[in-house]
Amino acid sequence: MNVEEARERILAAAEELYYNKGYSAVGMDELRSAAGVSLRRLYALFPSKVDIITAVLHDKQSEWETNLTERVEAAPADPRERLLAIYSYLQDWFASDGFRGCAFINAFGELGGTHPQIATIVRDQKAAFQQYVSTLVRDLGAPDELAAQLSILAEGAQTTAAISADPAVAVQARSAAAVLIDSALRPA
Incomplete structure (x- = not known):
């Protein structure tokens, strides 16, 4: 070998x-x-074990970004539908065999307090996700604050789905995201 x-x-x-x-x-x-x-x-x-964990998390980040981007790009060209595709992606992931939550959140929970390099990788992944959502929000013409709201909603859905073992959490999060998006687009 x-x-x-x-x-x-x-x-x-x-x-x-x-x-x-x-x-x-x-x-x-x-x-x-x-x-x-x-x-x-x-x-x-x-x-070291930390070297292996670091490599695994880098691979997971690449996998996450690729799969999420493919799902969003496969959605209708409407910017609202592309944002909502994030939650459809989460629903499929939550319903997959062996779903045990977000590998990054899990790593941070176990190791973030004792291994600063792991905490940094997790923070970087979460920041990259929020930046991706920010790009989709800008395409929609909505206020920047919507990106943080939608990112928090997606992150919370991942944790809740892992704890509850209920993929319907993504449907609920998608409904909440639609309300947030529509509210952000409503004239003041």
Whole structure:
């Protein structure tokens, strides 16, 4: 197995184990076993557990941005519908097998207070999401504050859906987003 294949196997195993069990609960030996690599190879590629978590979160950010953007771009060209597509994307995600919440929120909850680099990655991901929503809000011609409101609504929906195990949370969030959007567009 070459270096790139070993790296991919480690990251795939880490993503699955961390998402299903939590970041702190998974030890390096369990990860090594799940990835099918030696402990020596694991540490040669990732000198610490934080290095693995960092790589997993970077991969998750790329995956999130790609999937969300594809969903929004597939929506009708109407800027309002493109904003609401965020919540349709969340609904599908919440209904998927094994949904356990946002990997970033989970990482921050477990490790944000003790690992500043993890906290920074999570904050950067959340800021990038809000910036993306800001772009969609500008396309709509709505006030900038709407982006923060819609982002908070989406983040809250992720947490609530994870706790309640109810994908309908996204439908409720979509309805609330529609009210916020319509209110923001109403003449003062």
